[in-house]
Amino acid sequence: MPDNLLKDPYNIIITGVGGQGNVMASKLLGNMLVGRGYYVTIGETFGASQRGGSVMSHMRISGKSIWSPQIPEHKADVIIAIEPVEGIRVLARYGNLTVKLLCNSHPVYPSSVIRGEAYYPSPEEIETSVRNMAPDTTFIDATGEAVSLGNPILAGVVLLGTLCGTGALPLNRKDFHESIANRLENQQVELNMKAFDTGFRLLKN
Amino acid sequence: MSYLTDNQNKDYLLMGNEAIARGALEGAVSVASGYPGTPSSEIIEALSSVAKERNLYVEWSINEKVALEVAAAASFAGLRAMCVMKQNGVNVASDFLLHLASSGTRGGMILVACDDPGALSSVNEGESRTFARLVEIPLLEPGDFQEAKDITKWAFELSEEIRNLVMIRSVTRMSHASGNVRYGQLPDTHARANFRFDGPLSDPETGPVVSMIVGASELQHGPQQEKIKKAAEIFEDCPFNTYEGPEKPELLIITSSACNLYTREAISLLDVKDRVGILKLATTWPLPPKLMKRHLSCTDRILVVEEVLPILEENIKILAAEMAHEIGPKTFYGKNAGNIPSIGELNPDIVASALSSILDVRYETGSERFAEEAMLLVETMAPVRGLTMCPGCPHRASLWSIHNALEMDGRKGFVCGDIGCYVAGVFPGGFNTVKTLHSMGSGSGIASGFGKFKQFGMDQPVVAVCGDSTFFHAAMPALANAIHHKSPFTLMILDNRGAAMTGFQPHPGTPVNAMGEETPSLDIAEICRAMGAKVEIRDPFDLEETQQTIHHLIEHQEGTKVLILRQACALSPERKDKPKYKMEVDEEVCLGENCGCNRFCTRIFACPGLLWDEEKGVSKINDIICVGCGVCADICPAGAIKREEVV
Numbered sequence: 001m002p003d004n005l006l007k008d009p010y011n012i013i014i015t016g017v018g019g020q021g022n023v024m025a026s027k028l029l030g031n032m033l034v035g036r037g038y039y040v041t042i043g044e045t046f047g048a049s050q051r052g053g054s055v056m057s058h059m060r061i062s063g064k065s066i067w068s069p070q071i072p073e074h075k076a077d078v079i080i081a082i083e084p085v086e087g088i089r090v091l092a093r094y095g096n097l098t099v100k101l102l103c104n105s106h107p108v109y110p111s112s113v114i115r116g117e118a119y120y121p122s123p124e125e126i127e128t129s130v131r132n133m134a135p136d137t138t139f140i141d142a143t144g145e146a147v148s149l150g151n152p153i154l155a156g157v158v159l160l161g162t163l164c165g166t167g168a169l170p171l172n173r174k175d176f177h178e179s180i181a182n183r184l185e186n187q188q189v190e191l192n193m194k195a196f197d198t199g200f201r202l203l204k205n
Numbered sequence: 206m207s208y209l210t211d212n213q214n215k216d217y218l219l220m221g222n223e224a225i226a227r228g229a230l231e232g233a234v235s236v237a238s239g240y241p242g243t244p245s246s247e248i249i250e251a252l253s254s255v256a257k258e259r260n261l262y263v264e265w266s267i268n269e270k271v272a273l274e275v276a277a278a279a280s281f282a283g284l285r286a287m288c289v290m291k292q293n294g295v296n297v298a299s300d301f302l303l304h305l306a307s308s309g310t311r312g313g314m315i316l317v318a319c320d321d322p323g324a325l326s327s328v329n330e331g332e333s334r335t336f337a338r339l340v341e342i343p344l345l346e347p348g349d350f351q352e353a354k355d356i357t358k359w360a361f362e363l364s365e366e367i368r369n370l371v372m373i374r375s376v377t378r379m380s381h382a383s384g385n386v387r388y389g390q391l392p393d394t395h396a397r398a399n400f401r402f403d404g405p406l407s408d409p410e411t412g413p414v415v416s417m418i419v420g421a422s423e424l425q426h427g428p429q430q431e432k433i434k435k436a437a438e439i440f441e442d443c444p445f446n447t448y449e450g451p452e453k454p455e456l457l458i459i460t461s462s463a464c465n466l467y468t469r470e471a472i473s474l475l476d477v478k479d480r481v482g483i484l485k486l487a488t489t490w491p492l493p494p495k496l497m498k499r500h501l502s503c504t505d506r507i508l509v510v511e512e513v514l515p516i517l518e519e520n521i522k523i524l525a526a527e528m529a530h531e532i533g534p535k536t537f538y539g540k541n542a543g544n545i546p547s548i549g550e551l552n553p554d555i556v557a558s559a560l561s562s563i564l565d566v567r568y569e570t571g572s573e574r575f576a577e578e579a580m581l582l583v584e585t586m587a588p589v590r591g592l593t594m595c596p597g598c599p600h601r602a603s604l605w606s607i608h609n610a611l612e613m614d615g616r617k618g619f620v621c622g623d624i625g626c627y628v629a630g631v632f633p634g635g636f637n638t639v640k641t642l643h644s645m646g647s648g649s650g651i652a653s654g655f656g657k658f659k660q661f662g663m664d665q666p667v668v669a670v671c672g673d674s675t676f677f678h679a680a681m682p683a684l685a686n687a688i689h690h691k692s693p694f695t696l697m698i699l700d701n702r703g704a705a706m707t708g709f710q711p712h713p714g715t716p717v718n719a720m721g722e723e724t725p726s727l728d729i730a731e732i733c734r735a736m737g738a739k740v741e742i743r744d745p746f747d748l749e750e751t752q753q754t755i756h757h758l759i760e761h762q763e764g765t766k767v768l769i770l771r772q773a774c775a776l777s778p779e780r781k782d783k784p785k786y787k788m789e790v791d792e793e794v795c796l797g798e799n800c801g802c803n804r805f806c807t808r809i810f811a812c813p814g815l816l817w818d819e820e821k822g823v824s825k826i827n828d829i830i831c832v833g834c835g836v837c838a839d840i841c842p843a844g845a846i847k848r849e850e851v852v
Binding site for chain 1 (some may be wrong): 212325378383385579580594595643830843
């Protein structure tokens with residue numbers, strides 16, 4: 001087993017709203033890491049709400065063993081939020097001052113907000129308060145990038161590209177390509193690679 | 206070829222459910238059946254995807270009881286069989302389950318029950334484990350993903366050794382979690398089926414297979430109990446029961462299933478591995494007495510960590526009481542003592558908190574200031590995501606029309622519901638239309654009762670809703686009952702073409718089966734007509750016609766009526782990524798708050814595909830998630846929402 005993790009176990013949470021490709025993103029990342037020889041444990045929270053409910057994948061990466069499919073409170077090392085308010089929810093329960101947060105800036109409004117019964121914070125409010133809690137935060141318009149590539153579902157892959165760009169994990173473009181090559185059709189592979197590269201580059205700029 | 210049938214010497218990342226499916230393949234399963242239900246569905250899906258390649262027969266049955274009967278037939282014919290369901294399904298199958306446990310099995314047979322502690326995607330967190338004791342069959346609970354595979358394979362051998370059904374219980378955090386799994390060999394399968402019945406009734410291998418003979422319990426109940434004793438003996442040396450920790454631990458933790466992983470994490474969080482031992486049990490019923498005695502003898506303090514009810518805890522206490530003169534008195538911690546809650550799912554923090562108080566060790570999750578600020582942040586910045594239906598969901602349109610028709614009728618009519626995505630009908634997202642909600646098909650049975658209370662002065666119109674898969678699963682007997690007893694209610698079958706909530710599994714009304722083969726599809730309307738109901742069929746997206754029809758049906762309370770509201774689920778292969786309309790709000794026409802409609806579109810109808818543009822004070826389409834069903838164009842009183850057919 002390789003042992004070049006920043007911490008063991010290294011804890012990642014991918015969160016968003018049902019239908020945003022949360023589960024697919026965690027599977028892709030998990031397969032890349034198992035391919036690299038790590039132990040990976042993923043716990044998913046989904047089911048009742050195929051679309052529109054909060055979803056969350058807890059991922060544990062270790063050179064030694066399987067871990068609990070639920071991360072203990074305040075022990076996340078990275079949070080990938082495909083939806084900003086879900087990012088806040090996860091940050092509050094699992095975050096800490098040193099957590100790395102990669103946050104899609106595109107909101108998905110809860111029905112209470114659409115009805116006018118609840119308030120959804122402005123992008124500025126979200127950015128200020130989140131940075132205050134987690135200084136190592138990067139906001140990305142992943143959905144915007146995904147839409148310009150032709151499908152909003154690619155937002156998760158854009159964020160995976162960004163994650164790989166941070167160097168937080170021992171993964172590169174080739175690992176991602178291998179992970180999708182045997183699961184998707186050629187045309188889809190190309191599109192996903194574009195999304196990955198977009199995310200990767202966003203951090204560099 | 207699927208990765209499930211690979212034979213490479215490397216680690217695979219498998220979902221617990223996939224690991225169970227792989228274990229079944231390594232254990233030479235021939236027949237698998239089940240009824241879909243979260244978190245169990247992926248097991249049958251995985252097996253159906255390799256059915257042809259592995260020469261399996263895989264079936265999504267009409268309900269869990271029939272699924273168990275189909276799998277039992279395979280076992281009687283000498284094949285290895287597996288039956289899969291969620292916890293509530295075991296209740297449905299339980300009548301036959303009791304009989305099957307009594308008659309015994311031939312080919313190795315496993316019942317896999319996936320429980321949902323915390324009811325993350327269920328209407329309750331019922332315990333299927335109690336059934337193992339109730340019907341006297343062995344219970345196995347894998348403690349990680351590798352074990353989920355290995356135990357499944359082993360369970361077939363156990364079943365054949367004791368000649369009875371073996372139950373495997375998984376939980377959401379095992380079934381829907383993933384981890385590394387290393388494969389074993391796939392066997393060559395040349396299974397042949399043959400049902401032998403020529404031998405004497407008393408011969409379990411060659412005679413007829415019958416459950417309890419009236420008044421002769423010694424003939425079957427006696428041998429059945431011998432089987433469970435034999436299982437306990439085998440469990441004494443089961444390689445999946447493991448102990449880790451000091452020889453004489455200060456505290457012995459006995460655990461199983463996903464709780465094994467939480468407990469390990471808790472011990473690591475508190476750094477108490479020199480003080481605490483973990484006995485991880487895979488064989489949780491019957492408990493192997495010698496093994497238990499060895500471990501209980503090593504310490505005076507015992508903590509049991511399990512989900513949800515204290516079932517393992519109570520069984521351990523019975524053994525400890527019987528052995529008290531040999532092992533001495535013990536102090537038990539767990540659910541009965543209040544260290545661990547008896548509701549909801551556990552996690553590492555809950556176990557760590559319990560350990561911290563028992564061992565008097567401090568457990569800090571992080572800085573208190575961070576936690577306080579975080580709490581405030583969630584309260585002010587993170588609006589709750591309530592349960593609602595997807596954009597373009599036909600159930601929203603159906604419930605909208607039912608709600609409006611009942612309101613217009615004005616006699617306090619109501620809807621009896623059951624299990625499906627339309628449970629959202631209880632909440633504002635479904636216009637608070639559904640007023641009773643219980644098990645599969647029970648809305649129809651309850652409505653059949655409500656309809657008969659005219660003699661007691663009850664004149665409220667009664668409506669029941671059920672899904673298409675639910676109709677076949679459990680609503681048909683209720684409908685027959687209502688028609689036979691002339692119960693005047695209207696059953697609305699929300700036919701969205703498949704078991705949508707769990708991932709579009711087929712049912713008897715769909716034209717394909719689990720293995721993708723063409724099958725005759727049973728026509729729900731013709732079945733209802735043949736039973737004697739007056740039947741109408743409408744497209745719920747046609748709001749006006751649907752509401753008029755409902756109005757007519759509930760107006761006169763005579764006879765049992767059926768309205769089929771037929772429209773495919775928005776996520777179905779049939780509709781997904783194929784919008785019928787391009788929707789747009791004409792900002793010139795939308796009068797906003799001045800309209801007098803009280804923001805009908807977003808405040809009342811509230812499809813998530815609609816947004817309210819605060820700046821402009823008008824309604825707006827959320828192009829990213831709108832699926833173009835076109836319904837909102839019909840609810841806007843100003844005619845501001847426009848639909849244009851996509852060609």
